[in-house]
Amino acid sequence: MFDVQKIRQQFPILQREVNGKPLIYFDNAATSQKPQAVIDAIVKYYSHYNANIHRGVHALSQEATDLFEQAREKTRAFFNIPQAKQVIFTSGNTHSINAVASGAHVFVSKGDEVIVSAVEHHSNIVPWQMLCEKVGAVLKVIPVLDDGTLDMKTYSNLLSNKTAFVVVNHISNALGVTNPVKEIIKQAHEFNALVLVDGAQSCGHMTVDVQALDADFYTMAGHKMCGPTGIGVLYGKEDLLNQLPPYQGGGEMIDQVTFEHTTYAGLPHKFEAGTPNIAGGIALGAAIDYLNEIGMDNIATYENELLEYGTAQLKTIPGVTILGEVTDKAAVISFVVDKLHPYDIGTIVDKLGVAVRTGHHCAQPVMDRFQIPGTIRASFAFYNTKEEIDIMVQALQRAVNMLA
Structure with a gap:
């Protein structure tokens, strides 16, 4: 009850x-407030098993690694993501969007078009403007109607064989309007365009099934679903994540490093350079447990x-x-x-x-x-x-x- x-x-x-x-x-x-269970998860990490993950053979490192990867699996199940390796932990929703936009030059070429909606948060506008400037693509905008909904007729007319990417939020942070992302994705795929959905406002308030939506990329903000700040999630289809170049270079995201050439690790580590927000990831898992308990x-x-x-x-x-x-x-x-x-x-x-x-x-x-x-x-x-x-x-x- x-x-x-x-x-x-x-x-x-x-x-x-x-x-x-x-x-x-x-x-x-x-940002959402945090239940005691999430606060306790953060305190317990720093009090009982504070250690870096994936690298140590000692007990603390193995305990922290297990809890961090358990959180990845909880996230996978929560959003119906096919495989845990498609759950990329980031510092937040903005980081997740930038991780895609910074490498999207492999999908977007000069003369291509990127479509955004008129109700986007700045973090889902500016990275795509930067991409368009870098590759010589053109930014197109889906207008918003007087009632706050997107002009879907104009959207249909904007789509063409030049469309390479469509980016849209699931729910507008400014208006609260839920966008018809499933239909947006369906129409975009008819022109072989990729779609990124900004799920910052949806992830803690409704059931999100990335496979049912058929989203190519979906981003989430941990701090808006009762988790801590400094943790986010990027989901992508496996073949697209494999094509996408890493956003940052450093430890953990490598396979082999020489001064002549470096090869990258497989998913998800390819996109998780450096020491992650370990406490944040574990606490996000606690937040997911909490949301699941309520339903x-x-x-x-x-x-x-x-x-x-x-x-x-x-x-x-x-x-x-x-x-x-x-x-x-x-x-x-x-x-x-x-x-x-x-x-x-x-x-x-x-x-x-x-x-x-x-x-x-x-x-x-x-x-x-x-x-x-x-x-x-x-x-x-x-x-x-x-x-x-x-x-x-x-x-x-x-x-x-x-x-x-």
């Missing part, structure tokens, strides 16, 4: 106060209840306009209030103990599209409550009255 009060007791940070008020944390799209279907159902409730309550505030109010979306509400600046509202509600995000959310082209400086973004997680939403709405109404 889903018991949100019992769940909340497992998150130490939710017991604290901010400015004399109980913390209400609605910035989950930026992703339970999480998705409950967060949708919060979304529906929060949307209805926010609409009681005069002057509120919600962007991306569509049926298929995550528990993210991005909104503006008349002509009031988001930063001013965010500052006032913080004094009342409510943490929301304000600004362009590293998605400036989205704000330019709607001709606004930014939004107020309330993003919910399965440990939030409707009572917290009520308090947020009261705080927002107070802020509006003060600024009007």
Whole structure:
């Protein structure tokens, strides 16, 4: 049975106060909070088996290696990745995207086209701009409609035999809208184009099956699925990962090194140069265990209840306009209030103990599209409550009255 009060007791940070008020944390799209099980996994690693992995024959190294590789297997199962060697641990979602884009010159040539969507995070725009500049490719953009959904008709028209790569987020961090990635991938593959899906906002809120999607590459952010910061995942189809050159050179990612020539290790080590975030990887495994215990279907159902409730309550505030109010979306509400600046509202509600995000959310082209400086973004997680939403709405109404 889903018991949100019992769940909340497992998150130490939710017991604290901010400015004399109980913390209400609605910035989950930026990073999720961590349950005690994840915190314990980090502490236990450094307290009991801190050692480098894959290289030592001593007991500590072997224990740490076993736990790190167990986390890789847990990640494989969680996202239905075919083989554990296709789970590449990175420092985060941005690292994962850059690892692909930096080597994508083997897939993209001069005159080719790379298609991105207009609702991308900067980390899924800039690396592809850099690639296009390097190889002489052309960047094309899928427009966003007034309701925050992608213009799929234009997307279909953009696809051609020149299309080499399509990159799109699964869920928009700025609007919360879920993009039709399965259809995007299907259409791209009809032109033999590769597709990278940015899963930073989806990985902790819904069931993700990379094989069912048929994604060529899929990226994940550990810190947005109750894991620690500094750990991410890159999935790729095996043949594509074998073709992709390594992003970094150094220890662990080599087979043989001479001054004349170096050969690289096989997957996944080819992309994991240097000492990884061992504690982060192990703790990500603990986070996956925790999410599995609650159940992703339970999480998705409950967060949708919060979304529906929060949307209805926010609409009681005069002057509120919600962007991306569509049926298929995550528990993210991005909104503006008349002509009031988001930063001013965010500052006032913080004094009342409510943490929301304000600004362009590293998605400036989205704000330019709607001709606004930014939004107020309330993003919910399965440990939030409707009572917290009520308090947020009261705080927002107070802020509006003060600024009007």
